[in-house]
Amino acid sequence: MKLIIAIIKPFKLEEVKEALAGIGVEGMTVTEVKGFGRQKGHTEIYRGSEYTVDFLPKTKLEIVVGDDLAAKAVEAITAAAKTGKIGDGKIFVLSVEDVIRIRTDERGEAAV
């Protein structure tokens, strides 16, 4: 099983969610994060001081899928999250050793 971590633009969340649902991904976990990359931030001014805010709001998705679905999921996310502009984000794929569904004690692929 794979853990797919995707950092996307916040307003793309809804589209990505739908794309994933389309290929049968049934669960995910979403975190608000701040991203730092090539995309430039903005400048904030408070009276005497100017601050460069180089952290931009991003949304992080964590999705665990069976090995078979992983490639399709990455594709779906890439397609839905792309705007072609800098700051579109990244996807990281990690290997997961085990999955447990708390409610039922199921394990492995069955628990995904």
Add this chain to the structure above:
Amino acid sequence: MKLIIAIIKPFKLEEVKEALAGIGVEGMTVTEVKGFGRQKGHTEIYRGSEYTVDFLPKTKLEIVVGDDLAAKAVEAITAAAKTGKIGDGKIFVLSVEDVIRIRTDERGEAAV
């Protein structure tokens, strides 16, 4: 060493924390996340519009433990977080290559 990622219901945090302390887990990192799974969300109404909120507030725990403790930790979390109702959450287990304690530069199991 293992990284255990557990997504649980927020109000179960205290109980899970105590269960883990019981088996000797000394550290963890907690994030507020929004979860999307089989559990149905609710509907919000704002004047003319109805919105289905299908993301529910969840709590994510990240716990790094030595290989020996991993199984016990998963068990402890499962037992403490279970309500038997949909939405109880999931546990993912990943393999960790290295751990460093910043304060002391310790590495590996010693740093956990």
Add this chain to the structure above:
Amino acid sequence: MKLIIAIIKPFKLEEVKEALAGIGVEGMTVTEVKGFGRQKGHTEIYRGSEYTVDFLPKTKLEIVVGDDLAAKAVEAITAAAKTGKIGDGKIFVLSVEDVIRIRTDERGEAAV
């Protein structure tokens, strides 16, 4: 490629960011988290009740780097985040199977 997860004291973020930039790390993702470890929390009082707050605010960095840069990144973080006091935090290193840059569909090291 490696995923470096670093839990640090919030006010060290700026310094760590600069240290990483210094060795050529160009991207990272930052999450506000609550940490539980050896460092003691504080007590809050609300009228009749006292609560022990044992979760402390921490900042979590997630940085994906090529295998070559991983060791240097860990070092840079450790150096910049250290105060020598309890609660300085931890670094976890995980292996990443794949990285995708959404904007360009690049994959692997090129996408980092």
Add this chain to the structure above:
Amino acid sequence: MSAIHGLPPALRELSMKTLFKTILCALALAGATFTLTAQESAPAAPAAAPAEPTLEQRVGDIEAYMNNAARVTEAGTSKIAGPGPGHNAWQMVSTALVIFMTLPGLALFYGGLVRKKNILSVFAQCFGIAGLVTILWWAVGYSLSFGSGGNAFIGSLSNAMLNGVESGATGAGYYWISDTMWAMFQLSFAIITPALIVGAIAERMKFSAVLLFVTLWMFAVYFPFAHMVWATDGLMCGPLNPNAAIKAIDFAGGTVVHMTSGWSALVLCIILGPRLGFGKEKMTPHSMVLCSIGTGMLWVGWYGFNAGSALGADAIASNAFATTTLAAATAGFVWAVAEWITRGHPSVLGFCSGIVAGLVVITPGAGFVTPSSAVIIGILAGIVPFIFVSYLKAKFGLDDALDTFGVHGVGGTLGAILTGVFASEKANAVVGPLKDGLLVEQLKAVALTIVWSVVATAIIAYIVKAVIGLRPTPEVERQGLDINEHGEEGYVD
């Protein structure tokens, strides 16, 4: 019951029979008159023209206005029969201030103290009560409280739908304020009183149950008490009713507002039971910022409450303004210092609690005691409820979530008693003839208020429980009332 036996014979005679008749009749009539009619009685035809007032009399009338006293001209002859501008202006300001106390003052004070998931339920309860009570007040509430032709316990239905309450007339409340403003000023009190109860039952009562409870409670407790204490023929209206069975004084609502709500809150919160997870889970205030804003608003709004109760911008109002300020500031400081000494930190919640306690405790005496007495009252207000809330409450295992009983029940009772101790004719001439034995009368009023509130609330709570149930399902309570009962979240990212 023994409290009742301690009452004077005149009262004992009246009480049992009239009391029940009153409650029943109030409840019954309410329904009957709750139909809307746009027709109103024609204005009273002018009586045969009386003699023109002399210039001396006319000047006398104006001087009476200046002094907030009775007109010297014969009834119906005054050239300035309407509301007097300065006093009426102050009454409008005061009424606006008391409404500000509830919305958003109290809503913020309470809302900041609950958990994030229940903040909107507090607002909904405050808004809902404001709407409900306003409609009741217009329909029959004002009339049951102050309509003429009632008995010692309750008014009548003669002013239902504010019939006969004319904005150009004066006298219903006091010499120089519009009768309409009297009705509105009193409405603002009728709104905030049941809203105070919300603090004890926060985070765990169904919205529908709150509304039903409040509806019944207004008839069974509030309207009778407003009448008994402030109507000229009321049972406990010491200053205005020479036949009052209990010659007590209550300037701005120690018994009517704070004791009724506080003691009812106690009973309701016991019947309701504690919040799920109470004592195990952390239930810290989610925003001391909101609570602090609310506290500031309550403080400022309270000037309408207390100085507004002088019913004119006169010396009594000025004195009440000063006593209110001194008691609030002192009590806030003392409470925080008490925390500092006993727990190591002066908390913002300590300041807020103390300020509100100071305001509550000075309320019944605001227009009857001197500023220096107010400082002493403020000190006691910072200590007594502090001890209750910080030490005794836990002993009783009470989940008085936001300390309505601890602050309003305990504080209101303390205030009613201290008013008996500190009331002085130096502050207000009205006190003179009543001062002898005043403390005993105050204690009688206190006893009657406690017994009545406790009994009525218990009955009503069980009725509501039987009819529609008091609490939401555990899931709803766990997840929060906001999304489940109101379909909204307080904060959206």
Add this chain to the structure above:
Amino acid sequence: MSAIHGLPPALRELSMKTLFKTILCALALAGATFTLTAQESAPAAPAAAPAEPTLEQRVGDIEAYMNNAARVTEAGTSKIAGPGPGHNAWQMVSTALVIFMTLPGLALFYGGLVRKKNILSVFAQCFGIAGLVTILWWAVGYSLSFGSGGNAFIGSLSNAMLNGVESGATGAGYYWISDTMWAMFQLSFAIITPALIVGAIAERMKFSAVLLFVTLWMFAVYFPFAHMVWATDGLMCGPLNPNAAIKAIDFAGGTVVHMTSGWSALVLCIILGPRLGFGKEKMTPHSMVLCSIGTGMLWVGWYGFNAGSALGADAIASNAFATTTLAAATAGFVWAVAEWITRGHPSVLGFCSGIVAGLVVITPGAGFVTPSSAVIIGILAGIVPFIFVSYLKAKFGLDDALDTFGVHGVGGTLGAILTGVFASEKANAVVGPLKDGLLVEQLKAVALTIVWSVVATAIIAYIVKAVIGLRPTPEVERQGLDINEHGEEGYVD
């Protein structure tokens, strides 16, 4: 156009020519007088001393003050020629309350309803409008609205830079309030009116475009309407202008404030187009807490708006206070109950919307209808805008982001009409001679207001679009106006 044809001949004659002359002249003169001069005309030299008033007359003057009526002494002889304390105090309070409505009341009400990333843009718009309109008002706005020597559509420049508006004089507004306070009270209305429009165009209009739009709009719509409805020589000033072409009544701004802003908001929001992602992305209010606080402040501030429009702390003010309270509370309750029935939840936004709707709808009639009529008006205010906002708006595909049109446009129009239905001489003697045919006059006023607002706004919007553009770039809109237009974030961790 056909609406214009329905106007009486007298008006038709005047209208087309004078109207355009008026708008053009207003715009032109504005520039000319916008230069600052510290010189002011010397105070008028005292005229030859007139006869001393008799004691009887002097008492009569004081009684006139008490009754908020005209002095009995000859002009220039009164010993109490200045503002009368009680009435003037109330006017100062009322003006402060109306300013409180905008800052922070409306800013919070609207600010809570937008998404987090745009909260500061709402504040900036409210602050910016307050500053801009104040400067305009001082320069020429007051004079164009109320300066003497104008025509039925617009005032003059005789009081530019508040020249001749003396704080020690009375009569510009009413018998006993300072002329300066009249100018300030009206300023507070002039500030909030364009600020209301902000709700319809929230989250997607450039700050510079908002300011330019408002500048032009004040000249083309607000100043003329303030003049037409409330100046003694105004086209639609039924109570004061015997030659008014339309003998309509508007107590506190149903047409001037709510209809002009509401209908202009509709047009502007159509021309502007919907927000990016409208209908697809979730656009829920980011903080119902802020919105609720704002609602409470609007309610309380509205007493200044409505009861303050009596221009004195008299019986009319008291009545307006009561009608305002009853309508607001009732409408809030009814709207929430309507939601409860139709959607299963009484929401806090429902309470807030209903309360504001109740306040809007009662505004034009506040001082003209009885309290019981206000309850009926409140019920309708809780139903009609609710239906529009909840059902009809979606049909039209409108992105009236915060429902300015739904609440102020629909509600203001409803109020203007209901005022024609419920106005009663029982509430206000002024209604007596106008009651016959009043409803028709109200409809004429409604029609004129709609046509004028719609046409003027459309023209101005296209001018602004052509000159500087209305909308920010899509990236700016996506990322939020706060960081891009104001270089700040609303909340920082």
Add this chain to the structure above:
Amino acid sequence: MSAIHGLPPALRELSMKTLFKTILCALALAGATFTLTAQESAPAAPAAAPAEPTLEQRVGDIEAYMNNAARVTEAGTSKIAGPGPGHNAWQMVSTALVIFMTLPGLALFYGGLVRKKNILSVFAQCFGIAGLVTILWWAVGYSLSFGSGGNAFIGSLSNAMLNGVESGATGAGYYWISDTMWAMFQLSFAIITPALIVGAIAERMKFSAVLLFVTLWMFAVYFPFAHMVWATDGLMCGPLNPNAAIKAIDFAGGTVVHMTSGWSALVLCIILGPRLGFGKEKMTPHSMVLCSIGTGMLWVGWYGFNAGSALGADAIASNAFATTTLAAATAGFVWAVAEWITRGHPSVLGFCSGIVAGLVVITPGAGFVTPSSAVIIGILAGIVPFIFVSYLKAKFGLDDALDTFGVHGVGGTLGAILTGVFASEKANAVVGPLKDGLLVEQLKAVALTIVWSVVATAIIAYIVKAVIGLRPTPEVERQGLDINEHGEEGYVD
């Protein structure tokens, strides 16, 4: 020192000796009288009955009320000796408004500007100061400020514990307001002045140190200044004291409130040193939303401050209301536009800063200048502090965290000077005899205020540092004052 040498001989003679005697005596007496006693002197026995006033005189008294002037009857004979309703109502409103400025106004304004971890410390400081100063004021503060029988620098102890301050009497403050309200109105000023200092030392001063500093500062700076500027025998009370050594004017507290707090803030913030991480870490306001709410409240509350300082609802109050409005709105707009031009964005913090600066700068002249002068003053208020805060402050490396000095110190000084330039008898007859050479007198007052505030604050700060220390430990400061000093968090999830 040289500033002192520039003073007139009469003053020079008095100054050095009396000054130090005054400070020492104030500090010493404070302790002595700080014991609580409930006994108060009996009310003065009525003097032998004087002649009844004639009808003409009685009417004259009423007219005097209408004109906010002195009674015409002989002392002790007036039939309307108490507070006059309209004026007294306005005084109560004004006092409530000024308290609203501190709680929650200033607390929000400042609280929004600090970082999240210190928001409650700001609230605690405001609440704590309100409580502390109220107790001091009641004990001796009022008396040291306004008690009769003092010298040019300080009052006496004759009114300690508000002894002899009767709510039914008038004259202590002005003709028609209750003496009690005078004491309360002045209390509201005494509370906000030290609270302003909090802005300069935010996020890094121990709570105990704040309270000790403020206690000493009230005796050494505030009480003397309140006396010197506003007591009838005060050193700088131009309008009321014919023997004033400095014939300056200060309508509502340019020197007393804003300059003393602003200059003291400067000194204290230098002695305290900058926040840990200052200049390196980001220290952006955590909530411009709260700051904006606070700004709105300050604006509205300021009407009590400025228009309330007329001590009656008269023409002067109306004028002050207008000048306050015009200056605030103009300055806010100008500051934001200045930012727009120089930095590309009009920020909400710019609007807020400008509004407060406008309010500060107009304060000393509010009742002395015309509305059009207020617009000019507003423009300058939007530019001068803007330049200081945006450019000069950084040069000096000052960590005036929330710009107390930049806005109140610079603005207050500017206002005191501009008052000398723009004061006009057209706005206020009082200016007439003082206008000649007024600017020089204002400069003397400015110099004395700066020197006194700076010296006194430096001494007090070092005393507090020596006795209990000024700053918390670095860990506490890093982690935030809220959890460490008050055991609470501002926001809990």
